[in-house]
Amino acid sequence: MNWNVAITGMNARPDNPGPGYPVARCLRQAGDFHGRLVGLGYDVLDAGLYHSHCDTSYLLPYPAAGAQALLERLLEIHQREHLDAVIPCLDAELPCFIAIADELRKRGIHSCLPTALQLKARNKDRLPELCRQLQVSTPETRTVSDPGFFRLSAGQGWGYPMVVKGAFYDAEICYSAEEAEAAYFRLAAQWGYPVLVQRFLEGQEINLTGLGTGHSLVGSVMMRKRAVTEKGKAWAGVSVVDEQLERLAATLVEGLGWSGPLEVEVLRTPSGQLYLIEINPRFPAWVYLSQGVGRNLPRALLDLMQGRELPDFPPLRPGQMFLRHAEDMIVDLKSFENLMMCGALVA
């Protein structure tokens, strides 16, 4: 495989790293991948852009600039890099990538993405409806447009703790009206409206990542967090086998007709019931564990894009751990300048 593959999500802040760098790492370590990797990011301090796993790196316009601006920028990059595929790794950019997928495909740039409708169907504010249709349990969720709700919530059957969630990303467990109000304003400022509240459930969080082929789920890898950052992101985790979770994820993929990578986050309550927390439309930041258990999902994704038959995945291997560590990279001023002034870091 000699494809030139562009990967977004190269942000790598230790408390909340993006999936782009681990995706690049998976491809680099796939024995039969000999192509070039192009890192795409939004900020000159997206650390993955400077890592040697990326042959070259470029800045993109922020998603708020719209699909046309993204297309124009990608075509500029394509002229220099002759891209064969792009793997978007961030939630907020997915609508734009989906909107331009056909245009990219006409120019030989493959991607494997859900449709805009499928993407919307798993939006946080629509998840309860999806779960109702597919008969999957999920904690009760509602949208909040008035922060006064938090003072009066007890009267409406919403006691504390409760989970306050951003429209695209981020969530906070709040134990009082004051905490919830502060979270509401922070999340609205960062991710826009609506802000959601979800009933807090006690339980163990288990996550699954895999690939949707449009009709079935393949390559499941499941993980339980063993240590988290202040933002609740996995800092250490261990692979597990949970057939109930795999069945649930398969139901979602089949019900949605999902294409491409996804992450399914669930909570197992002490009574053993699984509750769907969310579906993320991309690889998770812990996707390198897929390489660790012999199911290199980013590499399999390229086969899926090519329409090739996927390889037989080896049996699930529980008990493989990952432990993150933060590492300083030395970046020379010229590289930083190139990215900042030209939006490109070309070796």
Add this chain to the structure above:
Amino acid sequence: MRDAGELLDQLMQGDVLRQLAVSDSGFLFDPRSGQSYTLNPSGLEALEMLRLGLTPVQVAQELSRRYEVNPEQAETCLESFIRQLGRYLT
């Protein structure tokens, strides 16, 4: 011992005990939950016997013999151990 027996039946029927990864060092990994635990030598022996399908009464008798304690004491300890298994593994 009857309650412990029922709890053990649940663990066996759910295939929970068979799926555990147990090493000679007493390290125990539950592949379903991702949790790991440590067992002392008598706990390790008891778990291995239970996984082989011995009944709680048989396991208690064997522990009583190996550790030279009276059967009632072995039964009480085993009962408590099975309750712990139930608490952590279900």
